[in-house]
Amino acid sequence: MTPIVTAFFDPATNTISYVVQEPEGMAASIVDSVLDFDYSSGRTDTSSADEIVAFVEAKGLRVEWVLETHVHADHLSAAPYLQERLGGKIGIGKNITIVQNTFGKVFNEGTEFQRDGSQFDALLEEGDSFHIGQLRGDVLHTPGHTPACMTYVIGDAAFVGDTLFMPDFGTARCDFPGGSSETLYESVQKILALPDETRIFVGHDYKAPGRDEFAWESTVGEQKTKNVHVGAGKTKDEFVAMRDARDATLDMPKLIIPSLQVNMRAGQMPPEDEEGDVFLKVPVNKL
Numbered sequence: 001m002t003p004i005v006t007a008f009f010d011p012a013t014n015t016i017s018y019v020v021q022e023p024e025g026m027a028a029s030i031v032d033s034v035l036d037f038d039y040s041s042g043r044t045d046t047s048s049a050d051e052i053v054a055f056v057e058a059k060g061l062r063v064e065w066v067l068e069t070h071v072h073a074d075h076l077s078a079a080p081y082l083q084e085r086l087g088g089k090i091g092i093g094k095n096i097t098i099v100q101n102t103f104g105k106v107f108n109e110g111t112e113f114q115r116d117g118s119q120f121d122a123l124l125e126e127g128d129s130f131h132i133g134q135l136r137g138d139v140l141h142t143p144g145h146t147p148a149c150m151t152y153v154i155g156d157a158a159f160v161g162d163t164l165f166m167p168d169f170g171t172a173r174c175d176f177p178g179g180s181s182e183t184l185y186e187s188v189q190k191i192l193a194l195p196d197e198t199r200i201f202v203g204h205d206y207k208a209p210g211r212d213e214f215a216w217e218s219t220v221g222e223q224k225t226k227n228v229h230v231g232a233g234k235t236k237d238e239f240v241a242m243r244d245a246r247d248a249t250l251d252m253p254k255l256i257i258p259s260l261q262v263n264m265r266a267g268q269m270p271p272e273d274e275e276g277d278v279f280l281k282v283p284v285n286k287l
Contacts, residue, residue: 001155003135005201006055007216010034010048013075013255014204016216019052020132020154021061027133028056029065030088031152031159032203035078035267037258042280049078053085063088064132068120069161069203070149071099073176073260074253077267090266091130093141094123095148100264102177107261107281112271119266124150142191144184145172151191158194158220161203163187166215167222168208170229171239175247181240188230196221257282 001023008017013034021028030052036045056063063086066079070093079090100115117123124130126141132154140151142163152159162172163184171188174181191200198220205214208228225231230239253259258280262269269278 001135003132003155003157005157005199005217007201008048008051008055009205009214009216010036010075012036014206014214015072015075016201016203016205017048017052018159018201019055019061020135020157020159021059022133022135025133025135026060026062027064027131027135028059028061029067029132029137029154030056030063030082030086031067031201032069032072032161033066033078033082035076035081035262037076037255039255039258044076046078046081049081049085052078052082056086062133065130065137066090067152067159068092068263068266069152069159069163070146071096071103071260071263072162072203073146073256073263074204075255076259076262079267081267089121091122091124092117092120092266093139093148093150094125095141095143096120096123096264098147098178103260103264106177106283106286108283119264119268140187140190142187143178144174144180144182144187146176147178149187151187153194153198156195156197157199157201158191159201159203160191164191164200164223164227164230165202166205166208167218167226167231168211168228169206170227171243173247173250174243175250181243181247182236184243185230185236185239192220192224192230194220196224252287256287
């Protein structure tokens with residue numbers, strides 16, 4: 001079955017969010033939403049999420065899932081806001097508990113912070129399936145970028161988050177806590193084992209050198225032959241050497257500190273203090 005996929009590009013974070021709808025019906029899912037956040041002022045805004053709300057309402061769609069491919073380190077999730085406005089269950093990979101344990105320590109969260117994934121409505125694992133109306137989705141666990149990364153194969157479309165980028169840009173970094181270039185290579189092979197005609201929808205695009213337009217859709221066949229990091233028969237050893245050397249040169253994403261604190265809570269802010277104010281922590285020399 002071929003889902004109808006509508007992309008929403010956020011230029012501030014180079015993130016692509018998706019509305020995925022069944023071809024004959026009104027059921028839909030939202031994948032990897034964005035809550036706008038201005039770090040310098042500490043202000044949030046729902047403009048990006050409201051574009052999705054307006055689209056869903058104009059089409060008369062019924063949102064059944066609000067899916068996260070992983071705990072994003074480069075943007076805040078708008079999942080709770082979209083759930084409040086449109087409904088749907090918030091889902092993520094069950095290894096979110098590993099991420100919560102890791103970053104609960106980094107951000108010195110107290111015992112009141114639940115590390116069991118209970119902030120999410122559904123914890124998904126390899127082999128699980130779900131439905132968007134008559135449209136079936138299947139779950140692949142594709143860690144390496146983070147321990148909880150998932151690929152959602154919905155009909156003939158695969159939503160890979162940060163595991164793969166466009167073929168001319170390559171693959172995700174693996175140097176965050178819990179990341180592994182060896183594991184990422186193995187996860188990519190799972191995706192490349194899908195039928196060649198499977199559509200690949202990526203989580204970010206930054207325009208590769210020589211390309212003037214943003215892009216976010218390719219196919220398994222294109223990734224196999226053209227991906228500059230893993231295509232054309234690149235070996236695991238070649239990939240690991242390249243990926244580790246490249247990662248050693250990268251800066252941390254500018255929104256990693258607020259993003260992790262919010263996204264490991266399913267998009268919720270940390271609890272208010274006794275005066276009703278919300279604060280995010282900045283760990284010094286921890287990342």
